[in-house]
Structure formats: C-alpha cells, structure tokens
Amino acid sequence: xxxxYYLILSAVLFVIGAVGVITRRxxxxxxxxxxxxxxxxNLSMVAFSAFSGDIAGQLFVFFIMAVAAAEAAxxxxxxxxxxxxxxTVYVDEVNIMKW
Numbered sequence: 001x002x003x004x005y006y007l008i009l010s011a012v013l014f015v016i017g018a019v020g021v022i023t024r025r026x027x028x029x030x031x032x033x034x035x036x037x038x039x040x041x042n043l044s045m046v047a048f049s050a051f052s053g054d055i056a057g058q059l060f061v062f063f064i065m066a067v068a069a070a071e072a073a074x075x076x077x078x079x080x081x082x083x084x085x086x087x088t089v090y091v092d093e094v095n096i097m098k099w
Contacts, residue, residue, distance in 0.1 A: 006047035013040035027079045027089045031072060038068045 013036055020033030042061045049057025083089055086096070 003047055003051045007044055010040045010044040010047070013037075013043065025090045025092050027075075027082070027091050030091065031075050031079070035068060035072065038064055 017033040017035075017037035017040060020036065021030055024030055024033065042064055045057040045061050045064075049055060049061075079089055082094060086094055088094065
C-alpha cells in the first residue's frame with residue numbers, strides 16, 4: 001500500500017482530533033481528542049519509518065505512547081479532582097484559575 005494512504009488517514013485523524021479539542025467542552029472528550037491526535041502522529045511516524053526502512057520512527061512511537069499514557073493518567077486525576085470539587089467536567093464552567 002502506498003505511503004500516501006497512510007498520510008491521508010493520519011491527516012484525517014489529526015483533523016478530527018483537532019476539531020474535537022476546539023469544539024467540545026467536556027474534559028474527557030478533549031483528552032480523547034488529544035489521544036487521537038497523538039495516535040495520528042504515531043501512524044505517520046510508523047508509515048515513514050516503514051517507507052524509509054529506518055527504525056527510529058518506531059522508537060519515537062514508543063516514546064510518544066509513554067508520554068500519552070502519563071498525560072492520560074495525570075489528566076484523568078485532574079478531571080476526577082475537578083469533578084469532586086465542582087461536580088462538573090465541562091471546561092467552560094470551571095473558573096477556579098481566574099482571579
């Protein structure tokens with residue numbers, strides 16, 4: 001399968017994730033959209049790695065997956081603490097960082 005198909009799929013997934021981050025107000029959905037964007041980058045890195053025959057792209061994918069897992073754990077902990085204090089997960093209703 002040509003490299004173009006993987007890159008187009010990666011671009012579509014990234015755009016869907018970006019639209020999800022921009023338009024949604026639920027913190028959980030925003031985190032899921034960020035994960036979708038990270039996985040689209042992973043797909044393009046694996047595609048370039050396989051196309052060029054270099055393993056460096058696949059190694060970066062493992063690093064990105066580790067960072068994404070840590071980000072998800074910290075983010076879900078923040079959302080859980082936020083829900084306990086404010087009883088909501090909507091980011092526009094949370095104003096605890098304002099003066």
